[in-house]
Amino acid sequence: MQNSSPDRSSSLLESWYVLWLTALVSLLGAVLEVVAGYRAVGFLFLVFVMLLGLVYSVGPVLFAAGLSALVWNYLFIPPRFKFFVSNSEDFMMLLSYAVAAGVIGVLTHRLRRMQELSALRDRSSLFLVDFSKILASDQGRDAVALKAMEKIEARFKLRVGLGFAEGSTFLSPQQMMVGDREKALMQKALKEGSFQGWDGLSPRHLAIPLQGAAGPSAVLLCRRDSDTQLNQESKELLFATTEPLAYFLQREKLREKSLEAARLRESEFLHQALLDSVSHELRTPLTSLLGSTAALEHSVKASDLGPNRELLEEIKASGERLNRVIENLLDMARLNSGALALKKEWHDPAELVQLTLQGLKAPLSGHVLKLELAPELPLVRMDYRLLEHALSNLILNAAGYAPPGTEICVSASVHDGNLEWRVADQGPGIPEGNLERVFEKLFRIPGSPAGGTGLGLYIARSLLKAHGGDAWAVRRPSGGAEFILSLPLEPSPGLPGELAA
Amino acid sequence: MNPNKRVLIIEDERAIRRLLKTSLEGAGYAVLEAQSGEAGIRDAASLRPELVILDLGLPDQSGLEVLKRIREWSPVPVLILTVQDSESDKVAALDSGADDYLTKPFSVPELLARLRVLERHSRGVASDPIQVFGDMKFDFGGHLVTLRGKELKLTSTEYGFLKVLALHAGRIVTQRQILKEVWGPNAVEHTHYLRIYAAQLRKKIEDDPSNPKWIITEPGVGYRLKFKN
Numbered sequence: 147m148q149n150s151s152p153d154r155s156s157s158l159l160e161s162w163y164v165l166w167l168t169a170l171v172s173l174l175g176a177v178l179e180v181v182a183g184y185r186a187v188g189f190l191f192l193v194f195v196m197l198l199g200l201v202y203s204v205g206p207v208l209f210a211a212g213l214s215a216l217v218w219n220y221l222f223i224p225p226r227f228k229f230f231v232s233n234s235e236d237f238m239m240l241l242s243y244a245v246a247a248g249v250i251g252v253l254t255h256r257l258r259r260m261q262e263l264s265a266l267r268d269r270s271s272l273f274l275v276d277f278s279k280i281l282a283s284d285q286g287r288d289a290v291a292l293k294a295m296e297k298i299e300a301r302f303k304l305r306v307g308l309g310f311a312e313g314s315t316f317l318s319p320q321q322m323m324v325g326d327r328e329k330a331l332m333q334k335a336l337k338e339g340s341f342q343g344w345d346g347l348s349p350r351h352l353a354i355p356l357q358g359a360a361g362p363s364a365v366l367l368c369r370r371d372s373d374t375q376l377n378q379e380s381k382e383l384l385f386a387t388t389e390p391l392a393y394f395l396q397r398e399k400l401r402e403k404s405l406e407a408a409r410l411r412e413s414e415f416l417h418q419a420l421l422d423s424v425s426h427e428l429r430t431p432l433t434s435l436l437g438s439t440a441a442l443e444h445s446v447k448a449s450d451l452g453p454n455r456e457l458l459e460e461i462k463a464s465g466e467r468l469n470r471v472i473e474n475l476l477d478m479a480r481l482n483s484g485a486l487a488l489k490k491e492w493h494d495p496a497e498l499v500q501l502t503l504q505g506l507k508a509p510l511s512g513h514v515l516k517l518e519l520a521p522e523l524p525l526v527r528m529d530y531r532l533l534e535h536a537l538s539n540l541i542l543n544a545a546g547y548a549p550p551g552t553e554i555c556v557s558a559s560v561h562d563g564n565l566e567w568r569v570a571d572q573g574p575g576i577p578e579g580n581l582e583r584v585f586e587k588l589f590r591i592p593g594s595p596a597g598g599t600g601l602g603l604y605i606a607r608s609l610l611k612a613h614g615g616d617a618w619a620v621r622r623p624s625g626g627a628e629f630i631l632s633l634p635l636e637p638s639p640g641l642p643g644e645l646a647a
Numbered sequence: 648m649n650p651n652k653r654v655l656i657i658e659d660e661r662a663i664r665r666l667l668k669t670s671l672e673g674a675g676y677a678v679l680e681a682q683s684g685e686a687g688i689r690d691a692a693s694l695r696p697e698l699v700i701l702d703l704g705l706p707d708q709s710g711l712e713v714l715k716r717i718r719e720w721s722p723v724p725v726l727i728l729t730v731q732d733s734e735s736d737k738v739a740a741l742d743s744g745a746d747d748y749l750t751k752p753f754s755v756p757e758l759l760a761r762l763r764v765l766e767r768h769s770r771g772v773a774s775d776p777i778q779v780f781g782d783m784k785f786d787f788g789g790h791l792v793t794l795r796g797k798e799l800k801l802t803s804t805e806y807g808f809l810k811v812l813a814l815h816a817g818r819i820v821t822q823r824q825i826l827k828e829v830w831g832p833n834a835v836e837h838t839h840y841l842r843i844y845a846a847q848l849r850k851k852i853e854d855d856p857s858n859p860k861w862i863i864t865e866p867g868v869g870y871r872l873k874f875k876n
Contacts, residue, residue, distance in 0.1 A: 425730075426730075429730060430660045430663065430751075431662055433666070433753065434662035434663055434666045435752075437753060437754065440754040441670045441673070441755040445673055489734065489735070491838045491839075492838055492839035496857065497864055498866075500859075501864065517857070525843075531866065639837070641840075
């Protein structure tokens, strides 16, 4: 690694040692020369440089190679005490020595560096393996994250903490203090998606963003003591640890989400099953109740019933009302579970009004009904049953609030490419501030008469929205309320041959 | 009423069976009861009832399946009982050979009226080329329809539509069935034809087209020619 060489002061120190060691080896060479001749001294120097390569860095080793070549030439190779070589054979040897010493020195040094690096890498990967093992355990997000951070603290001699992008959770094994400046640093790291700190502005704190699926999901905040210095390898390892940590957090988030979805599905399923069963269980006795009252009415002469006739009427009206409540609850359940499948067909909007009113004869018997159907209304593509349900909810709402004897006007017309059904009553109207609120689930105008579930208008609007339309209310200038169902018109369907011709 | 008419009720709910039994016996029918689909199929074969009332929601097998099994060998008129929000079930049952349906909760007079229509059809009156439905007289041979003695001026499609309803007078005819018989098998999805022609026919037949008495729409299911004899 280029930028990992020791700094200059240690190189100078090593060179100083090299100077003395060379002198020592020269003395040994003087002894050796007596026994083996001046050429053997060259080999001694070569071994010396090689050994230096095992311990010292490149600069001092090359310095030793050059110095020893000079010393050998000056002190040993004839003519002595001159930087001059007379014999061409000696000259070649000196030259090869210089080259060999240099190359061997550098190679040995490199070998050592590689060994060191690989040992470092082994330690790093061992650390990462351990770290991943911690992350793989199944003790819940916070417990695992805390353990992982303890590991980081021990390895890098840092204090660390984990801040999440969502919410204000801050996890730290040693309760690291976080001030406003640190918070700002973390915010910046989150926002820019790159690490911040350990610079002039923030010498002790470093914030590393942890990338999730959609941008950074958390920040690892590290604080070093003033005397802790991380070398390049350690810094890289620190950054490397944040990756599995980020994966871990992302995985935990996904798991949380899928658990949530499963819980939701289960509850929706139960919800639906419960409602289906409730609807069946309620409808069966209701069928027998309504059927029996109708059978009684049919078979017993009106005069024989006497005052009981009113009771019978009451049973019938209540049964029908209960039936509508069940309808509302069922549609509500379908809307909530998203299981509302529209069965769209072309229908006559005027017929919708007529048939809806036919089904509501009994509850509307106390009011004066007025019908305003524009001539030649276009066909509308809709789920008939759902639209009928929405419209009858509006009409029943009007009948519930407007006093008996008043007029309820139901109309159908085209406005700006929408088909609009309007239900206008002469009741007390809706206070200005509640025009929107009446469409909220379970909202009821304070002081309104008892009865009604508070679901009717909400369901009407939801059903229209499912069709791409809308429902809203206005105040009539003459008093009373007006409710509107609006459905966008689609291009008319093709006509059968006879008409088109 | 004919005291000999026997009605088989295939229905698992005791309360509904009791209501049906009381009302039907009150109207002069003899009532047979089956509590499951399997028992219903067996009784329909062994007891040979004149009418069948079949609940679509049975616990042991679908009512539709029971209907198909009965239809394999018997043309007995079948009236289906269903819950409100299942147009597709109704249509499937009608297209599989059910003769009419009633929605729970139903009214007893309506039930008796439906049964009378089914009985009438099972007697096979449809073979007569001239038929009278209240004030309306059909001459199928001469393609003529008169209302209160006055001949109706109908286009051939209008006549076709009205004829399909009249052949099943009083009974529901599914949208699919009308489209297929009047416009052919390629038109079975074009339900808007029905809206347009029903509106046209009503203008010619009804006193108040916005409050029809003859051609009754059963939304999502079909049409019914209603009459009083």
